Amino acid sequence: MYSLTELGWRPFFQQQLSLEDYDHGFAQRVLAVHRQHIDVISEAGTARIAMPHHWLKLAEDERPTVGDWLWGERLLERLSLLQRIAAGTEPKPQLLAANVDTLLIMMSCNHDFNIARLRRYLVLANDAGVMPVIVLSKADLVANADDYVSQAQIAAPNVPVVALNGLASDASSALNDWLTPGQTLAMLGSSGVGKSTLLNTLLGNAVQETGGIREDDSKGRHTTTSRLMQPLQNGSWMIDTPGMRELRLGSVDVTVGFEEIAQLMQQCQFNNCHHDGDKGCAVEAAIADGRLSSHDWQQFRKLEREAMYAQETEWEKRARFKKFSHVVQEAVAQRKEKLGK
Structure with missing residues (x-):
């Protein structure tokens, strides 16, 4: 049996309850x-309960997800919420985990290591209000894991970076600062980075199935197919998630991981600078003299456009699509006219 404190209960949740609530739930x-x-x-222990019908009618972010706290059928307000935009043409939120204290952003020391993807995970963690920790797995399979650590620290100077071998019995000691009783952690990363392998080590047994790696591109097979919160030996809780081939962001602050760009944007001559030929643009000046990588700038702009698209109203989306359709129709008409001549 676990006490509420051991399960991760906080005063934040207690404050949402009234004296009457105590007579109608737990x-x-x-x-x-x-x-x-x-x-x-x-x-009292674990239980499986049927999903109330009215929950199925709620919006995605109003339904319970892994890590949530319930009082009866009432969903308590969350301390944090990890979510992304689901794949497909309709941008809908997909909940990953709630009430997480620490997010382990996992990448392996091989082809999987990708700074652009790392920055996406950092933006996700910041938007959720969760502390990120970068975990570089398979450090034993490369000649110098410090090279990967250095690259990660340059991209995220204020975020802890840990390199480890998920199969080693001492892997948990590298994460001791965050594996404390009552704390909830979540792991995110691509398929094959070693999430299930590390979880097995932290659990002390092979609960999670592990999959192999394709040698030609270091990409792995999906082994975790659903999100599940499990207790670790030291009293903390871990939420493992399926491997992600794509991480689409919603309406978020994309400056996380791009601190240098954020500082430059504040130095522009005009507050409404578009950074596209504007007078006194500090960003373009930094690109011109080599202080800022044009590649990093393009990555930032891509995330910025993605975030702007996610926060568009339905009316704005329809208007943008209508405008685009009009442009396409004009192009088709001009082509037909040209071919007719």
């Missing part, structure tokens, strides 16, 4: 979400 934390039911844990 605290339960969500371990896993399935199509028709959810698995929960409380001071």
Whole structure:
């Protein structure tokens, strides 16, 4: 049995309850979400409960997800929420985990290591209000893992970076600062980076199936197919997630991981500088004299456009699509006219 404190209960959740609430329920934390039911844990133990019908009618971000706290059928306000935009043409939120204290951003010391993707994860963590820790796995398979550590530290100077071998029995000691009783951690990363391998080591047994790596491109196979919160030996909790081939961001602050660019933008002569031929643009000046990489600037602009698209209203999306359709129609008409001549 676990106490509420051991399950991650905080005064923040206690403050949401009234004296009347105590007569009509008790605290339960969500371990896993399935199509028709959810698995929960409380001071009384674990249970599987049917998904109330009215929950299925709620918006995605109003439904329970892994890590949430419930009081009866009431979803308590969250301390943090990790979410992304689901794949597909319709930009809908997809919840990953709630009430997470630390996010382990996992990349391996091989072809998987990607600074652009790392920055996306950092933006995600910042938007969720979760502390990020960069974990570089498979450090034992490269000649010098310090090279990968240095690159990660340059991209994220204020974020802890840990290089480890997920199979080693001492892997947990490298994460001791964050693996404390009652703390909730989540792991995010591409397929094959070693999330399940590291989790098995932290659990002390092979609960999670592990998959191999394709040698030609270091890409792995999906082994985790659902999100599940599990207790670790030291009293903390870990939420493992399926490997991500794509991480689409919503309406977020994209300056995280681009601190240098954020500082330059503040130095522009005009507050409404578009950084595209504007007079006194500090960003363009930095690119011109080599202080700022044009590649980093293009990465930033890409994330910026993605965030702007995510926060568009439905009316704005329809207007943009209508304008684009008009341009396409004009181009097709001109081409037909030209071919007709």
